[in-house]
Amino acid sequence: MVDQRLAAEDGSLSLRYQGFPEGLKYIVPYPGEQGDLVAEPARRTGWRTIRDGVAEPGADVLLVGCSTSRIRRLPPQRSLVLPFRVNLLLDVSDDIDAMYRRVSRRQRREFAASRRKHEWAGEISRDEADFAFFYERMHLPVMAVRHGGQTRSTDRDVALHCLLRKGFLLFVTEGEKRVAGVLCRLDDRGRTLRMRLLGVLDGDETHYRSGAVKAVYYLTMEWAAANGVSRIDFAGADPFPGRGVYQFKARFHPITTLPTDHYRERRVYVRIEADTPRVRDFLVATPMITVDGSGRLVATYFRDAVRRERTDIAAEGPGVHATRVLDLDEFLVGAQRTPTRR
Incomplete structure (x- = not known):
């Protein structure tokens, strides 16, 4: 397991990833780019701390790469569940x-x-x-x-x-x-x-x-x-439809599915710890493919009274069960109003 913290130079936004090492390749890069974040040393946060929410994880946005069974034991407040990877399949x-x-x-x-x-x-x-x-x-x-x-x-x-x-x-x-x-x-x-x-x-x-x-x-x-x-497998993709490669492949209208390999039972737990303008900007700029309680894929966008959802980033299509837009005023209830420090 790995533990990495990324932060903006001015301290206005921070993100922390903990979990499967592959997350440093598949999960961390795109959110890091969206927030213009750079890696820095982090003090390891124990699993019990994350599970019980008894202490802050030292970041505004926490991402945990773990199994589907472990996801069920994590707090649902201000959280999302993402597939670790998705596959894009084209019928020929x-x-x-x-x-x-x-x-x-x-x-x-x-x-x-x-x-x-x-x-x-x-x-x-x-x-x-x-x-x-x-x-x-x-x-x-x-x-x-x-x-x-x-x-x-x-x-x-x-x-x-x-x-x-x-x-x-x-x-x-x-x-x-x-x-x-x-x-x-x-x-x-x-x-x-x-x-x-x-x-x-x-x-x-x-x-x-x-x-x-x-x-x-x-x-x-x-x-x-x-x-x-009869079918082309465009290979795995990250659960962030804003990535350029995802958008390019999406133009062929492939079927979005969970992987068939060992990534199928892996998930990414995302929990928002702080409610700040930078956090809201980050979420609106980063639509996600999430997984609902039945294991179906859902295109998830964010908005609030002054920030419109990114309708220019297409995530709908075959295999995506539904589209939802989360109102940040409701979603972030209970989050800190100041950036989370280490």
């Missing part, structure tokens, strides 16, 4: 035009125009030398740019033996040049395609601006439609 039709119509007309036109301009094409490979090129020149550089020291990459040998040997690489080429790619695994006798590792050449932002990363998804969809695949 052999009619690729019908699949493309799920995307807005403007986005389809933009992709078609960029495809012609850059001469994008898909190249399939199962060659180990091509895997080495992809992993070293595409995937790792992207992970370094995105996550720095908090790498989210799969081990090289695991990627080789558990992904490439059971799937393939799809490269996006610009003329003769490979500029982006994705490592996929095929399951269910080739009926399920799982997109697992993605990269662009040398992590160069140029390939994001050109749309080459988008081409990875469109060309993978085309390959799947032409090769008998």
Whole structure:
């Protein structure tokens, strides 16, 4: 288990995460970015303190990564329960035009125009030398740019033996040049395609601006439609729909589900300890995918008399049972009116 505290430089907002180590990769980064927070040393808070609420956890917002059974023993006041991860699944039709119509007309036109301009094409490979090129020149550089020291990459040998040997690489080429790619695994006798590792050449932002990363998804969809695949697994996502990657994948209208792996029974308990303008700003800016008492996914937004919910951040869609907007004047009853100190 890990314990990390993040705080704004002026002390106006603080967040604390305790629980599964993977939370430092999947749970902490986005809220930290939203609050412009930086990590600092923390005194460990005991489980009994969190469970019984007998002392403040030393932060305005507390997040605990734990099991579903432990969640039931935590105080419900001013709290939310999030899935540790969600999966985004896309049903495939052999009619690729019908699949493309799920995307807005403007986005389809933009992709078609960029495809012609850059001469994008898909190249399939199962060659180990091509895997080495992809992993070293595409995937790792992207992970370094995105996550720095908090790498989210799969081990090289695991990627080789558990992904490439059971799937393939799809490269996006610009003329003769490979500029982006994705490592996929095929399951269910080739009926399920799982997109697992993605990269662009040398992590160069140029390939994001050109749309080459988008081409990875469109060309993978085309390959799947032409090769008998019935479902694409867009891989796991954090329970924060405001993340850019979540919003991009959502444009294809995938089904949002709980994971099928060991993350399925993990949850994130979120408790708000302070009621301040910065805390309210943070909550309104950070819509969440939550889990209700029946285990269903719910898109959760926040608002108050002066702050409107972020309707520009779409979280609804297949698999999301409902949408709710929490009134902060009601939700934060009982919270401190001053920032929580260590």
